Amino acid sequence: MNDSLTFLEEPEDTREEILKATYEAFCEHGYSGITIQRISDKFPKSKSLLYHHYDGKDDLLLEFLEFMLDQTEEQLPLQTGDGADVHIELVVDAMFSSGSMVDNVNFSRAMVELRAQAAHDEQYREYFSRTDRFTSKHVEHIIRSGIEQGVFQNVDPSETAALFQVMFVGTTTQQVTSNESIFEDCRAEFERYVETCLIDSKEE
Amino acid sequence: MNDSLTFLEEPEDTREEILKATYEAFCEHGYSGITIQRISDKFPKSKSLLYHHYDGKDDLLLEFLEFMLDQTEEQLPLQTGDGADVHIELVVDAMFSSGSMVDNVNFSRAMVELRAQAAHDEQYREYFSRTDRFTSKHVEHIIRSGIEQGVFQNVDPSETAALFQVMFVGTTTQQVTSNESIFEDCRAEFERYVETCLIDSKEE
DNA sequence: AAAAGAAGATTGAATAGTCAGTCAACACAG
DNA sequence: CTGTGTTGACTGACTATTCAATCTTCTTTT
Numbered sequence: 378m379n380d381s382l383t384f385l386e387e388p389e390d391t392r393e394e395i396l397k398a399t400y401e402a403f404c405e406h407g408y409s410g411i412t413i414q415r416i417s418d419k420f421p422k423s424k425s426l427l428y429h430h431y432d433g434k435d436d437l438l439l440e441f442l443e444f445m446l447d448q449t450e451e452q453l454p455l456q457t458g459d460g461a462d463v464h465i466e467l468v469v470d471a472m473f474s475s476g477s478m479v480d481n482v483n484f485s486r487a488m489v490e491l492r493a494q495a496a497h498d499e500q501y502r503e504y505f506s507r508t509d510r511f512t513s514k515h516v517e518h519i520i521r522s523g524i525e526q527g528v529f530q531n532v533d534p535s536e537t538a539a540l541f542q543v544m545f546v547g548t549t550t551q552q553v554t555s556n557e558s559i560f561e562d563c564r565a566e567f568e569r570y571v572e573t574c575l576i577d578s579k580e581e
Numbered sequence: 582m583n584d585s586l587t588f589l590e591e592p593e594d595t596r597e598e599i600l601k602a603t604y605e606a607f608c609e610h611g612y613s614g615i616t617i618q619r620i621s622d623k624f625p626k627s628k629s630l631l632y633h634h635y636d637g638k639d640d641l642l643l644e645f646l647e648f649m650l651d652q653t654e655e656q657l658p659l660q661t662g663d664g665a666d667v668h669i670e671l672v673v674d675a676m677f678s679s680g681s682m683v684d685n686v687n688f689s690r691a692m693v694e695l696r697a698q699a700a701h702d703e704q705y706r707e708y709f710s711r712t713d714r715f716t717s718k719h720v721e722h723i724i725r726s727g728i729e730q731g732v733f734q735n736v737d738p739s740e741t742a743a744l745f746q747v748m749f750v751g752t753t754t755q756q757v758t759s760n761e762s763i764f765e766d767c768r769a770e771f772e773r774y775v776e777t778c779l780i781d782s783k784e785e
Numbered sequence: 786a787a788a789a790g791a792a793g794a795t796t797g798a799a800t801a802g803t804c805a806g807t808c809a810a811c812a813c814a815g
Numbered sequence: 816c817t818g819t820g821t822t823g824a825c826t827g828a829c830t831a832t833t834c835a836a837t838c839t840t841c842t843t844t845t
Contacts, residue, residue: 391820406701407698407700407701407702408613408697409612409613409698409701410701412803412804412805413804413805413806414803414804414805422820422821422822423821423822423823424822424823425806425807425808425821425822425823426820426821426822428805428806428807429819429820429821430820433805433806434804434805434806486700486701489697489700490697490700490701492697492754492758493612493693493694493696493697493754493758494611494613495757495758495759496611496690496693496694496757496758497610497611497613497614497690497694498611501758502758502759502760503760505758505759506759506760506761509755509759509761509763510761513761513763532770532773533766533769533770535766536766536767536769536770536773537770538766539763539764539766539767539770540766540767540770540771540774542755542763542767543748543751543752543755543763543767544747544748544751545751546750546751546754546755546758547747547748547749547750547751547752547754547755548747548751550696550697550750550751550754551713551746551747551750551751553699553700554696554697554699554700554705554706554709554750555699555706555709555710555713556706556707556710557710557713557714557717559713559717559743559746559747560743562737562739562740562742562743562744563740563743563744563746563747565737565740566736566737566740566741566743566744567744569736569740569778570744570774570778573777573778574773574774574777574778595794595795616829616830616831617830617831617832618829618830618831626794626795626796627795627796627797628796628797629795629796629797629798629832629833629834630794630795630796632831632832632833633793633794633795634794637831637832638830638831638832
């Protein structure tokens with residue numbers, strides 16, 4: 378199992394080293410098993426040093442969350458030279474490629490556990506709200522483009538983006554919290570939805 | 582805020598009293614804030630009594646999970662006298678009525694937090710797998726009926742059920758972990774999907 | 786029907802362990 | 816010699832769990 382986030386292969390300063398260690402501890406123990414001790418086990422320097430670079434556990438975890446959400450946003454497929462229909466297919470790919478967005482399932486696990494905290498932590502909820510809005514708007518924009526380009530039907534971009542957003546969360550969560558591999562079936566049906574309800578099969 | 586599960590309004594024995602207290606502690610503190618102390622704060626008898634009725638914290642939480650999953654399964658809309666198209670609409674209702682399935686959002690919060698544990702706990706994952714399979718098969722059966730009745734298109738029941746399952750997880754999670762109220766938009770689009778991709782608009 | 790007893794329910798106090806966070810001291814670069 | 820990064824030992828609060836002792840309820844014996 379590869380616990381390393383490619384982006385953190387070579388952390389540049391101590392703060393990044395600490396974030397990397399936090400990620401590794403997350404992968405191994407999960408949110409409920411995270412302790413300062415275990416984070417410091419994953420990084421070569423001393424435990425007390427964490428308190429020199431961060432105000433405390435809460436501060437560190439919040440910065441870690443911020444970092445993870447940044448990664449999430451960066452993994453969204455950027456505009457290609459091609460049309461919106463190609464672009465949206467990339468998004469669907471990202472949604473179903475090994476969980477969601479990132480090549481290893483560890484990232485998804487961490488995100489699911491972090492997101493669950495948002496149920497009782499207002500600050501976490503605000504962070505996730507921000508990223509959710511970002512991805513929604515991103516998809517919304519693709520759809521708007523597609524309609525203008527004439528490759529999509531005249532759907533409500535906001536509503537369609539909302540469905541995409543929920544599917545993102547749903548697939549990620551489902552994949553790491555259940556052994557049933559509904560995944561391929563779900564993908565097939567979602568592709569059918571995109572073909573039928575979104576793509577404009579023009580017969581000029 | 583109403584922390585009580587209707588089913589536990591009047592717990593019959595001490596074990597149920599403890600489960601009720603666990604639910605209340607869950608609502609107030611969330612999974613990561615659950616302690617034996619806080620559970621016992623929510624119930625009138627002594628803390629040590631917990632250990633008389635359960636082997637320990639893990640045992641208690643596992644039984645609590647089992648109880649919550651039972652509730653989840655019981656909230657699935659049963660077959661009505663009407664056709665599958667009416668039946669599936671009830672399922673969609675359940676999916677979008679105040680989170681999912683149960684009338685208060687507390688239940689959803691608890692479920693989301695419990696489910697997140699499944700990312701690192703094999704036993705939790707097995708429990709959720711079982712319930713996920715149950716709901717999937719339930720939806721699959723409705724769809725199969727609908728096809729036979731001629732009210733649904735000739736879709737793949739397994740694939741469609743898979744999408745429903747992921748939507749269930751997605752809506753529940755999204756609602757309690759984000760302030761963005763994507764909810765109504767998502768519902769509108771999902772209804773559109775059902776109308777377009779599932780219902781057979783017969784024009785005999 | 787009264788005394789004795791068994792079984793389970795309940796309690797308060799005690800124990801052992803873990804956790805986040807602190808602090809005084811050390812290293813060493815400028 | 817001053818400031819920044821670093822360390823290991825320490826602490827106090829909190830945690831799960833145990834245990835001996837009591838209380839309650841029902842059963843059995845006389």
